[in-house]
Amino acid sequence: MCDPAVRRRSARTADESKKPPSTADELRAKYDTDATGPVGGANGPRFDGPEPVQPCTRINLAHHVVVFAAIAYSLVTHGCPSLGVVAFMLWYADAYTAVLHAALDRPGCLDVKILHGAARGFQAHHDYPLASTHGRGCYRMICDTQRIQTITIVSALVFGRWNVATFQICLMKLLFSAYGGATGHFYAHGGAKPRGPAIKLAQKCHMLLPPKHHVGGHHAPPHDKNFGIFNGLSNYALNPFLGAPMNPPLGVLLAAWAALSLFDVAVVERCVGPVGEVVGRGVATALELARSSVSM
Ligand SMILES: [Zn+2]
Ligand SMILES: [Zn+2]
DSSP states (O other): OOOHHHHHHHHHHHHHHHSOOOHHHHHHHHHSTTOOSOOSOSSSOOOSSOOOOOOOOHHHHHHHHHHHHHHHHHHHHHOOOOHHHHHHHHHHHHHHHHHHHHHHTSGGGGGSGGGHHHHHHHHHHHHOTTTTTTTTOHHHHHHTTHHHHHHHHHHHHHHSOOSHHHHHHHHHHIIIIIIIHHHHHHHHTOTTSOOOHHHHHHHHTTSSOOHIIIIIIISSTTOOSOOOOSSSTTHHHHHHHHSTTTOOOHHHHHHHHHHHHHHHHHHHHHHHHHHHHHHHHHHHHHHHHHHHHHHO
16 A cells, blocks of 8 residues: 555656746755655645745835834833843743744635735645745745734734833834744754854754754644744643644634734733732742741
């Protein structure tokens, strides 16, 4: 009996021999010859190539310049946000990419007109992991996040309270989820290509997505775990909720993604003060208890 995956692959190869060479074919030939194992969900659709690489625009560049200028301005005028908030945002930014990714990986998303292109990109990535990362380039992947960054900024302006915390949390979400997500995912597919010691160290410390965690975890069919693509930190908590055994319906994933996209910055900003106070009181009480036990 022939393995169905092998049968599918040879059928695809036979079809492809009839086609003239295209950018997608060239990319796959160049980058996916060492792709890891059979990819593509057991029952998922098959794609005839990675999405075409669109050129980056001046609007993309202008957007990045404005975001990084805002980050520099925020650091100079308001300093670094508290360590607790940064730590939470490092985790949350990964969780946001996980919810987005879990929704876009569902075949049902291909039928949602507004999400079709993004869903196709995510699902074709399972079939062409290297062509759709190294074949595109890190900067192109970052530019692909501009639309979701715009939604984040507009949502923060509409629902946030326009204070320093709103500004800092919005910028951290852009920096970690969008820029970090694209960069983390790009380097998780680094293969044997030189990544540099700083990237390797960040991957080891889970500050960027570790290759084994992503390629060995998410890219193994049925692609139902390790959806977080920034640093993978949220995957340990979210795997049971986004994949098996829960496998939430697509509607639930889309509703969660929409709610987070609209309200996350505003909610986190409103929680920073009260949670900080509770944590501060807890730390002060613990220190007081420790001091009194030492003096006894
Ligand atoms: Zn995926
Ligand atoms: Zn990947």
